[in-house]
Amino acid sequence: MRLPESQVAVLNAASATDAQTIDRLATETGLKPETVTQAAFELADEGSLEIEETEDVTHELTEEGRDYVESGLPEVRLYRAAVDAGADEDAVQMGRVIGASGLEGPEVDIALANFGRKGYGEIESGELSADPDADADADPEALALAALARGDAAEDGDVLDQLASRNLVERNEETVRSVRLTDEGVTLLMEGVEPAETVDRLTPEMLTSGEWEDVEFTEYNVEADAPDVRGGKTHILRQTADRVKDVLTGMGFREMEGPHADADFWINDCLFMPQDHPARTHWDRFALDVPPIRDLPEDLVDRVEDAHRHGVGPDGDGYHSPWSEDFARAVALRGHTTSLSMRYLSGHEVGELDAPQRYFSVEKVYRNDTLDPTHLLEFYQIEGWVMAEDLSVRDLMGTFEEFYSQFGITDIQFKPHYNPYTEPSFELFGRHPETDELIEIGNSGMFRDEVLEPLGVDCDVMAWGLALERLLMLMYGFDDIRDVHGTMSDLELLRETEVLR
Structure with a gap:
């Protein structure tokens, strides 16, 4: 019997007693694994082979996991520093223990989050106590990391799942196919098989020479494995940002642009944010060690300082708190894109604006937040404002209802809120499609006179800042924005998620 060369090679290499993997057959026959797979499926369709499939799961240390194998x-490390500081007998100031541990940056938050989870002790009112009976040397996650580093298997599935959720190990799943000769296959070999010349395509030369009548064409099996080729694609966050821009442009808005690093004057002072406000300390703000910005409009600086010191209008009172022009000129990463709104409303960016006007931006902002499922150190803010006569909160709420309806989101709720720069103000909440919980999606309000008068604006301005990542949560049902972008992003989720239109 004549069969394609690849099928003959697989039949001769296969065994009736021992199942052999595709990779092993590929080595023995010298064929590509995908060629062996196709031949095996074709022979299985004829009853000459049987194919078994198993799932092979392996775990591999990430770069962060390898670092912790070395450093702990x-x-x-926090627990050991706490014990050394005597926290197993009496509570010790948390800052002292952290300093002694040598932990820095994000490692501090990671240590604090897992310290209590593992029962190493308690943290209360800025003090840390350590459980004297805890055994850090027997930490299951540390032992599993060490085993993987040695090339040994870590057996505890729950521990491996926890390490995977911390992005310390990467879980790899692979379908392993093995083949075995059936009785029909053994009979076929005993009767004898010969390789037939096969071709995988019809060429013009075959047609003109008549050769096509004497060759055998390869059959294609659409279920056979093929190389996994992943092409580039636009990130779902960028695709959604582009759609937001299209929606707002369609609503009559124009886009703003501006610097990511800016003077504190534009970021906060113009917003009537007192310079001793907690949000303007290093705990919330990323200050840059660069020369201060000199090209600020002097007359505007004077008017903003006066508003801070004395308020605006006959009933204005100001803050009676320190105000420094040096601080105003200092450079920081913007914590909101409202710095762009201040540049445009003041006329500094595109000249004086006459009402009515609508502007927006979809840009990245930076805040020193604690990482969790709804907070990142950097994220995208949908900034917008409308300048017109006789605006009201109803106009603002109606704008949101129109905007979110373009994304299929109709359950929007509002809650009164306080902002130093808007009055009245309210937060926006949307209902998560999977958990049914209300999540905060934005902040908004009507700019106060203390903001508008120094800028030279003599009509109403309603403004907002919405979170692009939270919009994704409502659209797709994501429950952790760290899956979407950042060092912990879920690549399979990004590859497989289809963009909603």
Whole structure:
């Protein structure tokens, strides 16, 4: 019997007693694994082979996981420093223990989050106490990391799942196919098989020479494995940002642009944010060690300082708090894109604006937040404002209802809120499609006179800042924005998620 060369090679290499993997057959036959797979499926269709499939799961250390094998898990280092400081007998100031542990940056938050989870001790009112009975040397996650580093298997599935959720190990799943000769296959070999010349395509030369009548064409199996080729694609966050821009442009808005690093004057002072406000300390703000910005409009600086010191209008009172022009000129990463709104409303960016006007931006902002499922150190803010006569909160609420309806989101709720720069103000909440919980999606209000008068604006301005990542949560049902972008992003989720239109 004549069969394609690849099928003959697989039949001769296969066994009736021992199942052999595709990779092993590929080595023995010298064929590509995908060629062996196709031949095996074709022979299985004819009853000559049977194919078995198993799932092979392996775990591999990430770069962060390898670092912790060398330096130790942050929570273990924190516990040992706490014991050395005597926290197993009496509570010790948390800052003292952290300093002694040598932990820095994000490792501090990681250590604090896992310290209590693992029962190493408690943290209360800025003091840390350590459980004297805890055994950091037997930490299951640390032992599993060490085993993987040695090339040994870590057996505890729950521990491996926890390490995967911390992005310390990467879980790899692979379908392993093995083949075995059936009785029909053995009979076929005993009767004898010969390779037939096969071709995988019809060429003009075959047609003109008549050769096509004497060759055998390869059959194609659409279920056979093929190389996994992943092409580039636009990130879902960027695709959604582009759609937001299209929606707002369609609503009559024009886009703003401006610097990511800017003077504190534009970021906060113009917003009537007192310079001793907690949000303007290093705990919330990323200050840059660069020369201050000199090209600020002097007359505007004077008017903004006066508003801070004395308020605006006959009943204005100001803050009676320190105000420094040096601080105003200092450079920081913007914590909101409202700095762009201040540049445009003041006329500094595109000249004086006459009402009515509508502007927006979809840009990145930076805040020193604690990482969790709804907060990142950097995220995208949908900034917008409308300048017109006789605006009201109803106009603002109606704008949101129109905007979110373009994304299929109709359950929007509002809650009164306080902002130093808007009055009245309210937060926006949307209902998560999977958990049914209300999540905060934005902040908004009507700019106060203390903001508008120094800018030279003599009509109403309603403004907002919405979170692009939270919009994705409502659209797609994501429950952790760290899956979407950042160092912990879920690549499979990004590859497989289809963009909603």
